[in-house]
Amino acid sequence: MSLQFEVSSLIIGRFWYYMKLTDANFSINCGGPQMMGRDDILYEAEDSALGPATFSVTSTEKWAVSNAGLFSDRNTPLFRVNTLAQVTGTDVTPELFQTSRVSPGSLRYYGLGLENGPYTVTLHFAETVYESRTSQTWQSLGRRVFDIYIQGTRRTKDFDISNEAGGVKRAVVKKFNVSVSENYLEIHLLWVGKGTCCIPDQGDYGPLIAAVHAASDLTPIGYGLPPTTPGKKSRTGLIVGIAVPVGVVSLLLIFAILYIRRKKSKKEDNEDILGLGPRPNTFSYAELRAATKDFNPSNKLGEGGYGPVYKGTLSDGRVVAVKQLSVVSHQGKSQFVSEIATISAVQHRNLVKLCGCCIEGNHRILVYEYLENKSLDQALFGTSNLHLDWPTRFNILLGTARGLAYLHEESRPRIVHRDVKASNILLDAKLSPKISDFGLAKLYDDEKTHISTRVAGTIGYLAPEYALFGHLTEKADVFGFGVVVLEILSGRPNFYNNLDPEKIYLLEWVWTLHENDQTLGLVDPRLTEFDETEATRLIRAAFLCTQGSPMARPSMSRVVAMLSGDIDIGTVMSKPSYLTDYNFKDVTTFSTGRFLVEDDTPSTASKHSNVHLNYQPEGSNASGANTVGVDPTPSPVNVTQSLLTSIIGEGR
Template identity: 75%
Template sequence: MSIILICAVLYIKRKASYLNEDEEFLGIGPRPNTFSSSELETATEDFNLANKLGEGAFWPVYKGALNDGRVVAVKQLSVASQQGKSQFVAAIAAISAVQHRNLVKLYGCCIEGNRWLLVYEHLENKSLDQALFGKNDLYLDWSIRFNTCLGTARGLAYLHEDSRPRTVHRDVKASSILLDAKLCPKISDFGLAKLYDDKKTHISGRVAGTIGYLAPAYAMRGHLTEKADAFGFGVVALEILSGRPNSDNSLDTEKIYLLEWAWTLHENNRSLELDPTLTAFDETEASQIIGVALLCTQASPMLRPTMSRIAAMLAGGIDVGIVTAKPSYLTD
């Protein structure tokens, strides 16, 4: 009788858990795939530190293996996060609906009590910042660097214009771009900031992002549009071209800040000297990246092109044009 009673209690609790989960996803469209907490604990060996891949903006990330053989990256949302459950569920629904070759695929989620988890595809070659600045065996030749710029631009253009609801990434940087087995770039952590629809022109609120990639208007006034992502992309493009981070205190004073150094070279017609170690590259493509990066990092959002236009410029469908106006945040 005791065993029957215990089984009955466990069944009722589990049933209630499923009912609560169904209620959370009620009315949000196609239901995302869900995993149980125990299933993900088994996959990650109880979130063993040996399986920890890194620490994201909101959570630690663990490598795991599902029963069907898929290798995954499990992102564990901190309970201390100020993001509410309703926002989290809405974000999951939006991310689940997005399918693009340059965006990291979401396999599903887990919401059980205070445990909120996202299950993504695992990408073997980790993040772009590790590939560019870290100590590893990856060599990014010119074609890989150029295709990384182009693929990232196309992924952001899809988020801004073709996904529903349209999405501003809010924290575009080298560490949020991952590389798969074939070194194809995939943008991660999209849809986890605030989403906006066609009727909204901007979002005012808490600024979330990374120093060095933040657009001036967004950093100072919290004014967020897709042009903030364009600014971050411009910085990343320069990092890809130069093979160095946006700031490096180990360099000579005039070279510490990448944007300032890029403009110094541009004004002296020496832009192609950004990475002196890169000897084999396509000068036309390199000039396109530099021109796009300088446009993207203009102080005024109005002067920055849309990501779809940026992608067209990099693909050669539209002329980049000559950038002559040095941003006011550099001259001031």
């Protein structure tokens, strides 16, 4: 019983102390009636008719006002401004600014009987007398300049309301931290003869203020509590004694539950994103926004099905490529997980380096090293000023082959890229190649002969067995590399409508040249000099890489040896059946595009799985040029319109 009495008395004491602190604050609607502000503060009326020398104390005796000065150049001196102007730029009630107190010289407000300690003084101003300076008339030349003193110390010199607010009829709020030591507060606005005096009318000068608010910064509960008097129990004390602790504990529990749920959700999200590989460096979304200047379109490098890519500069000066996952792309999220897991697990000089990622909230962002020469397809087919001579092109092919050989045979687990094409080969400052965009990559178990999966990649680079049946091995990458070899040699994309009909499809055209003993006619006419022996060897290697049967294609390590001249390529096989069996002139609808997937199902079975093709066309220009992250104009060299229609129509 005694303990309950003590707790109740303590809480009652704190409650009344809190009420006392609340009464110690004061708010004034200068020159106007009493009004409740949007901030739930009651602004008391201060609408008395002040004279040239007046001191007035409010009826509550919480504050007082003093004016000194006379507008000698006015026939009817007024110390109050009334206006119907709608003041903007404030969260406080606009009606507060329809009246303001003005003085020709000195205007003071006093807080009386205050608690000693720290206070926050808030002063509200709005210039409602002068014209806008943007009107550029003589009436807009008026300037109101005065000083602000608090507790006898000048806190603001030459204060100009309209200049501070950025225009007239715009509110500006000034906050000051002050200390009350003798139970009173003095706010002094003083005109020292600066500014103008007679524009737009006689006597338009001196300090002007719309509202004043002063609040104690003392913590109400637990700060300097007055002693309680034993024996004065009450029903109110019991209610407060129970309600306050219960309310506080309830709020704490609610915040704790929300915090734990948020932490758990974030942890699960991180595990989902980062569970497939070593944790990369992470960036905050705010850091990447600052690096890309709020993802400014001027920093945009390109955009594909995954999302846009921006150039950015980190706080440490590093220049990076920021790849932003499209929020609406469910498939893109799975690609994001795959790309982080893949890139984090592999390191090779011919693979693009992942600097880190962002997994904050719904944001999914990859941060790569920035390669100033962008992608190979831009250099070959676009408007780039890069000159790719023969040695450079040869080294690009050799470096790309080495990067793929590392993915297929040296990394653990083995990796199939699934989207080998010119736009996914980036060039550094020395024009060395780096394979990028692992969003479609598949991890490949050494014990599996193949993976049966839905088709993902770009038409024109898809191996026949993969495009038709979803039968995926590293030989699918070998096929795509063979197409890239021919594109680099010819300097044209694998599908190009602006050429003669027999040249539209690159693979068909090069086989026609080969059958007519004109193989070197494929070489880019921009190459004034090239090594015929090396060119012939590259074309034969491309023929082997693009054979219809995956068993007939060499491994990438063997391709590296072929390109280097370490092994003999031998006799080239016959023309693939996918070129002889289908009429390419029938292909009209599926000339561009990309196959994409939402999920994949690995399998060790030898049977072929069903193929589900989601066709999403992507933009490209006539020349086949593309920016980073944008698919080049592809060629349906391994499928026809009728075949694709039958697959989609049957739901296979």
